[in-house]
Amino acid sequence: MNQETKINLHLDRVLQPIESASGLPNQCYTSNATFELDRDHVMADSWVCVGFGSDVPESWAVPVNFMGYPILLTRNSDGQLRVFHNVCSHRGMQLVTEAGRLGTELIRCKYHSWAYDFEGNLKGTPMIGGTEHNTHKDFDPTVNGLKPIRSEVWMDNIFINLSNNAEPLNDFIAPLMNRWSKWINPETMQELSPGIGAKMELTVKSNWKLAIENFLEAYHLPWVHPGLNSYSPLEEHYDIDRGENFAGQGSSSYSTPAGNTGTISSWPESERNFAEYPVLYPNTLLGLQSDHFFTMTILPIDETTSLERVQLLFLGDVATDDRYKEHRASMVDSWTEVFSEDIFAVEGMQAGRQSPAYQGGVFSPVMDQHTLHFHQWVAKKLAAHS
Ligand code: FES
Ligand SMILES: [Fe+2]
Structure with a gap:
């Protein structure tokens, strides 16, 4: 008998249409056995x-x-x-x-x-x-x-594939790059490089999946990020078309909080205020804006603790020159503020998963489509090994 059967994750309930689906059950967030299943089946088969x-x-x-x-x-x-x-x-x-x-x-x-x-x-x-x-x-x-x-390394992110079974990283990323081709291409991506001093870390007392799920939806914006919502409101966010291995949000009202430092050369002037925030499943959160790029990787420490590591990439001299040191620091600060605002929500969901009255919850048929997509992606990985 395998571990999934013993734990009974009721994956069939997760794989239902959104109106009747349940989310992944509490065990997926609270038990060491499922943490190891996540590592060996969800993470190992993918690019992490x-x-x-x-x-x-x-x-x-x-x-x-x-x-x-x-x-x-x-x-x-x-x-x-x-x-x-x-x-x-x-x-x-x-x-x-x-x-x-x-x-x-x-x-x-x-x-x-x-x-x-x-x-x-x-x-x-x-x-x-x-x-x-x-x-x-x-x-x-x-x-x-x-x-x-x-x-493989892409945008200074070190990806590993433990099982050696994943498709080539380029193929894995291609659907997202195709989506972004109206703004950026492999050549103009070279204009971006890691900003000196442009990294930060947050430790979150939650299972890694809750940090992913929170990033996938903009539904919480008015209540969790009132500051961000005042200049980039929920109405100006949109769900990006999901790919097999990614989903996330876009905004049509991005403006750099720390002043203009140029635009990626292939990015049309008329679309400068667009920005997108996909999760490349399973653990890579990305932010593409016309003037900078960030990655947040979610590193699971144990079933109830995760480390969020963030790095910002900037254009040309903005990444490296001392003249832009304050600009870089200010951008790191403003993202840190946004990401820190999410912590109470993510940790609150973790606390809620101790409740026997909750076993996966329900979804807004409109606002939670990406969340369910991720649950189903995880469930399929687990089911493939059951
Ligand atoms: S040399 Fe003996 S354990 Fe490494
Ligand atoms: Fe958030």
Whole structure:
């Protein structure tokens, strides 16, 4: 008997039309068993954003705990980023525990000092053949390197695909890029780069899915974001046409809160006030505006705690020049304010999932279509493994 059957998630109720559907039940937000199902079935089969390229300077190794799995990000002196399982092939010691520069580009295990290069090759096995011998005829180092994880970088977001089964990242992103092609294309995306100092983090006491669900709808705007709603009201938001792997909101009244610093060159002047906020399932929240771009990745810590990491990308000099330092800080502050306003709602939903009177709830047939779409996307991933 598999775990889904034992827990009985009633996924059939989630897969109904919106008028009669229930949401995912409380167990999907409160139990460690479903947290592991999320990791191994919902996340592992997809492209998951685990951090930003700017987290990993050249010759650095950066450990990340992804839902309990120790993983390792490295970047060699040629700028090549790689992702590995962060575990020594010998006795299974976690290899790297703190981010830092490794000038020799050798990752040395602290237990018996085996050493790996940034390509994952096992380069040193001191005394493996006895105190006088660093090799042994029965041990082949070439098959005992670090175990790589499939990875790709897009818009400085480091995506991993643990199962190795997902479609190529470009294909995964293509429907969204097609949607955005009237504003931006792969070439003009290069005009954007990570802003220096333009990152922030929020810890939220909720299951990761609630943070996703909250981002998917604008319904809460008048009550949770009265400030934002005063200049970008709910009536001027729209549901973007859902793709297989994304959904979200658009606004037709975006204006930069920190002053004009230019526009992406392919973006038509007449549409400068449009902005879109899709979730690339499962955990990558995006914001595309005519003057900047952001990513928020939701990193689940445990079933009731999530880390939200945000990075803003800006145009040309605005990303890097000291003259724009205040502008960048002001943009980070204004997004932090908006995202912080959501925390009480997301944490309140988590608290509500302790109630036996609630088992998934109901949906507004108009305002909650994306929320149900995400629930169904998750439910299908879980059901595929049941
Ligand atoms: S566990 Fe790493 S060298 Fe032994
Ligand atoms: Fe919100």
